[in-house]
Amino acid sequence: MIKQVDLVLSPVDAARTNSHLGFITKKLKINKTQVSFFRLEKKSVDARQREIKVQLRFIVVVDEPGYSPAKILFNQQNISNAKEVAVIGAGPAGLFAALQLIELGLKPVLFERGKDVHERKRDIATIHKSQIINPESNYCYGEGGAGTFSDGKLYTRSSKRGNVNRILELFCLHGADENVLYEAHPHIGSDKLPKVIENIRLRIIEAGGVFNFNTRVKEIIVADKKVNGLLLSNGSVFSVNNVILATGHSARDVYRMLNAKDILIESKGFAMGVRIEHPQSVIDNIQYHGFSRGELLPAASYNIIQQVNGRGVYSFCMCPGGFIVPAATTQGETVVNGMSASKRNSPFANAGFVTEIRDEDLTEFKKFGVLAGLEFQSYFEQLAFHNGGGGLIAPAQRIIDFILKRTSSSLPETSYISGIVPSDMHKWMPKIIGDNIGNALQMYSQRTKGFLSENAIMVGVESRTSSPIRIPRNPDTFEHVEIKGLYPCGEGAGYAGGIVSSAMDGMNVAIKIAMI
Ligand SMILES: Cc1cc2nc3c(=O)[nH]c(=O)nc-3n(C[C@H](O)[C@H](O)[C@H](O)COP(=O)(O)OP(=O)(O)OC[C@H]3O[C@@H](n4cnc5c(N)ncnc54)[C@H](O)[C@@H]3O)c2cc1C
Known part of the structure; x- marks a missing residue:
């Protein structure tokens, strides 16, 4: 039998995790031996009154010996030879789009103008030491996108746009503390985020996905209103028909490129x-x-x-x-x-x-x-x-x-x-x-x-809280309203703001592409 138990404890009692079971069994009026499993589901601080309380919600499994909780699953498949989808930008939108593409049997090929998270760390240190910004590797550009050296706050007001829990689970599966699953205002922290981002990359590569760092997409090649390929900063062309454009809202050169090519963008x-x-x-x-x-x-x-x-x-x-x-x-x-x-x-x-x-x-x-x-x-x-x-x-x-x-x-x-x-x-x-x-x-x-x-x-x-531009897309297919095969995604497209909502948008776009 599964029960939900809400407790309101003093900060001292809430901090003593080994006493939680006692409070739970007292509330349910059962013996400790009857509890097969319990897990904290939600935790928040109530400081509205002078006396501060901590609210805890537990899921408790009673009288079910041998019960084992469901594990977080990832449907990893070998997609090395599957149909390719280009993903421009390895921020939350691009990375979570890539994870979802893999689960759906497609092969993500990522292009990221910045460096991998380890090299990027060095450039961040240089910013502080020399006060000079590397225009391709900084707090906004590089593996993990603008979210890597952040607070890593994982809450969103856009919970209706997708499965927030799935995003939190995937962060957890890749190394975030379990507390992101139950804290009212979960956050990972800039000391832990790089490792999580690296684990996501290793997962994508293990499945057969591809990362191209230090590779800026200079131009999206379009013919007859259809995506044909990408012109890269190293001068080569990558041929592809489906592109997820997840370049964030700091990439002003991307908006300028779209505008110069008469690919519709709108102000917002x-x-x-x-x-x-x-x-x-x-x-x-x-x-x-x-x-x-x-x-x-x-x-x-x-x-x-x-x-x-x-x-x-x-x-x-x-x-x-x-x-x-x-x-x-x-x-x-x-x-x-x-x-x-x-x-x-x-x-x-x-x-x-x-x-x-x-x-x-x-x-x-x-x-x-x-x-x-x-x-x-x-x-x-x-x-x-x-x-x-x-x-x-x-x-x-x-x-x-x-x-x-x-x-x-x-x-x-x-x-x-x-x-x-x-x-x-x-x-x-x-x-x-x-x-x-x-x-x-x-x-x-x-x-x-x-x-x-x-x-x-x-x-x-x-100044970089939200995008002044939307790259308009069809609300049903998420494809650009005019260009076939172009999928604007995440914060830069104007459809998300923040790590979780951008990640959700990435997953949603990947699902649409898999339905073609
Ligand atoms: C310092 C800081 C702290 C933040 N803290 C939080 C927080 O705690 N919680 C929260 O929810 N949000 C936070 N944000 C906002 C959050 O990081 C963004 O909302 C989120 O990262 C947007 O995700 P995205 O994938 O859409 O874009 P981005 O994260 O911006 O990723 C876009 C990626 O595309 C790459 N790119 C751009 N142009 C090109 C190109 N032409 N070719 C190839 N690659 C390209 C960039 O290098 C970048 O890696 C913070 C932002 C910053 C800067």
Whole structure:
């Protein structure tokens, strides 16, 4: 008999995993010997009241001796000689598309402009040491895509678009901790993600799939509105009729190439802003009402959603116990993002804080046509670069000073290794972004005592949260609306945002291709 048991425990009791069985049997009024198996299904912290509780949900198998839980399965087949599908981009969308293609008996051939995860690690270290961005290997490009050196947060609001559990299971099967299966806000951590990504690659190769690293797809060759092949950066042509285009939203050259070839792309709304950072202790103090969390509770996070002048302003990609990282893909642009290690134990908490950008904000960029949003993003990134301190030193301001429109004469410590310099952000930021962010921060701080800490800063700019472009596809076949054999996929295509939703989109696209 399978039962679901919900427990609400103190943080201390919740942390004592060897006492869980006792609580379960007490609640079910049975003996420990009757429990054949039990597993944690969900775990979340309830800090709404002063007394913090941890909610645990268990699946318990009672009176079924010999019961063994189902294992995570992967239908691995030898696809070495199967029909080839080209996958451009080895980010979450491309990798999970490849895994799904294998399960469905097709052979993925991946093309990735960046390096494999080990070599990529070295380029990431160089970014920090020399403040120079390698345009083909950085925080956005390379094996695992933009998600590899991230927080590895694995939650999504797009759960209706696919099987979130399957994505979590596949991460687990390839080396992620089991806790991603039950934590309310699962995350892997940048220290563990590279190994998981490598294991996925080894699986794909073992089945007969192919990886081409350091290989940028320069052009998708199209004849009579059908994909014919790919022109690669080494000058060769790869002949293929089905292509999954999963290049992420930083690959501006890909959008430009599609536009130049008259392959339909569309502009769409997007979001931009800054990254805000607090000492983690400030956020813990606010969220845990002064309770000293020690090892018992996770580093606390927050979620801000505010309406300002009819527009959404919201926090995004929160990295408690994390670091701000330089995520530009070209020299001369400053872009920040966030990551954290699995233990989330840095003394800082950061989050993106962005506002919606609409068509009406892009009047000065109209001459770029469908690429207006992309050029706006790039312009904003260049402004941040020119208002920074040279190299990757980013412009920053204390939040209180930003709200009061006064100069920060000094800045507190930050997790951003490349360094920050004081900047009057309002002076150079597009007005709509400065005004909306300032108002939203003021409103949130009025409700949340302590948030406007002297040591809270904003760092510019957070521009790569969503794609300003959609590559339109048929909702039934997922094929491009005009080009046969082209399957736009993931965040760059405008159909996903975040690791899990991009991975789900990759799997969905692969399923559609297998149905042809
Ligand atoms: C620092 C950072 C932290 C983040 N943290 C999180 C997080 O914690 N949780 C979360 O859900 N999301 C996070 N994100 C966002 C998340 O990483 C993306 O939403 C996700 O990776 C998108 O997946 P994708 O496969 O669609 O594209 P991408 O991950 O962008 O992958 C695209 C791949 O295509 C390759 N490529 C591009 N152009 C070409 C070409 N012409 N030829 C060949 N290859 C090409 C790129 O090198 C890249 O590897 C973070 C992003 C960053 C930058």
